[in-house]
Amino acid sequence: MTKRMMKLGMSIRGIGYHPAAWLHPDVPADGTLRFEHYLHNAQTAERGKCDLIFFADGIGIRERDAPRGSLARSGYEIVEMEPMTLLPAIAARTERIGLVTTASTTYNEPFHIARKFATLDLISKGRAGWNIVTSWSEAEAKNFNREEHLDYDTRYERAEEFVEVVTGLWDSWEDDAFIYDRASKVFYDETKMHVLNHRGKHFQVRGPLNVAGMPQGRPVLVQAGASDQGREIAAATADVLYAMQSDIPAMRAYYVDVKQRMEKYGRDWDDLKILPGLRPIVGRTQAEAQAKFDQLQDLLDPLVGLARLHGAFGDLSGYPLDGPVPLDVLGPNEMRSGTERLRERIKRENMTIRELYKSVAGGGGFHLIGTASQIADTMEEWIDAEACDGFNITPTHLPGGCEDFVNFITPELQRRERFRKEYEGSTLRENLGLKPYVNRYARARRLKAAE
DSSP states (O other): OOOOOOEEEEEOOTTOSSTTGGGSTTSOTTGGGOHHHHHHHHHHHHHTTOSEEEEOOOSSOOOOOOSTTSGGGOOSSSSOOOHHHHHHHHHTTOSSSEEEEEEESSSSOHHHHHHHHHHHHHHHTSOEEEEEEOOOOHHHHHTTTOSSOOOHHHHHHHHHHHHHHHHHHHTSBOTTOEEEETTTTEEEOGGGBOOOOEEOSSOEEOOOOSOOOOTTSSOEEEEOOOSHHHHHHHHHHOSEEEEOOOSHHHHHHHHHHHHHHGGGGTOOGGGSEEEEEEEEEEOSSHHHHHHHHHHHHHHOOHHHHHHTTHHHHOOOTTSOTTSBOOTTOOOTTTTOHHHHHHHHHHHHHTOBHHHHHHHHHHHOSSEEEEOHHHHHHHHHHHHHTTSOSEEEEOOSSTTHHHHHIIIIIHHHHHHTTOSOSSOSOSSHHHHTTOOOOOOHHHHHHHHHHHO
């Protein structure tokens, strides 16, 4: 039986995903504002042969100062560099690793996004990827001339049309449109330039795009779709899909559901790579790994921990931290199923407030604490269950979490023949094992010629 190989992304946004990361002695507290910090992590991930680095991004400070004073003690997603300015600089100092970042369909225009990502693909020689998001917070809305964000259905409706326009603009020029014939004084073949002339509910965009010649044909499309609508869009258009499930049965059900939807769009299962988030804490021994995690947990400021409970329980800052969780206190998210599950766990385990906020703040979805061998065992189990195509690594802190993965887990996966030792190609599309992209007009031309 042939072993399934993994695809691996490394999320290097900011200084890590643990809310106490900025307090870690090995983390530069001002790292989010230092180019060298991002570059070091990108080069480390490339040394580990990761398929891509990933920048999640928000266009506002979405964390709330609740309880009062918690925001000033949190280093999580407060200030950071703008990724579409940052990634071209990283592209010039890396060679093979994919460069994926978020750009919102709610607070951008399609022509802007098409042009920026096409340019990143040119600068990086075929390593660009666009993570498609709709934006959801009021903080972002208020930065863009709105008092509240668009409703859910409108955001997704706009996003679907947005992607249609961007991908249409990327097909403005067939690959061989530019002939640069000095003898005839013809710069491009007029029959291979295409005006989109899109007129829809949300956008009217003429085109053509004034960027061409993308090495990948077009940048890789990335999404994170949990809802039914999000899954459908991903099945129709995405090349990579991020997921959040933390156990095999749930992840397997999600994986099969999305992949089965692809058939009606004429797509094969391998045309989409599904990568759940994974937060590994690795050590030479189980005890060393646990000590690394415990160090971060002990650094957590109580107010920052309480902020993680505010949605479910409101302001608990007036209660004894080592006393029981007051289950009669309700926060703004009281009706959510996740909150109800949390309440059941509190009753079952008789948790204190401190124990609860440490568990919530440090849990972070699917996380593993152990040796490289133990973590690789679980990763293999997920791959062999056909629950995913690989993982998007979300380190607790940077650069340490990225370095630990590359130094300990990557060699173990390579030893087991589960991960590459060298990149297969020069573009992100090639390294992900995706089919070459063919311009829609060139494809139609070929089909017509074959009739």
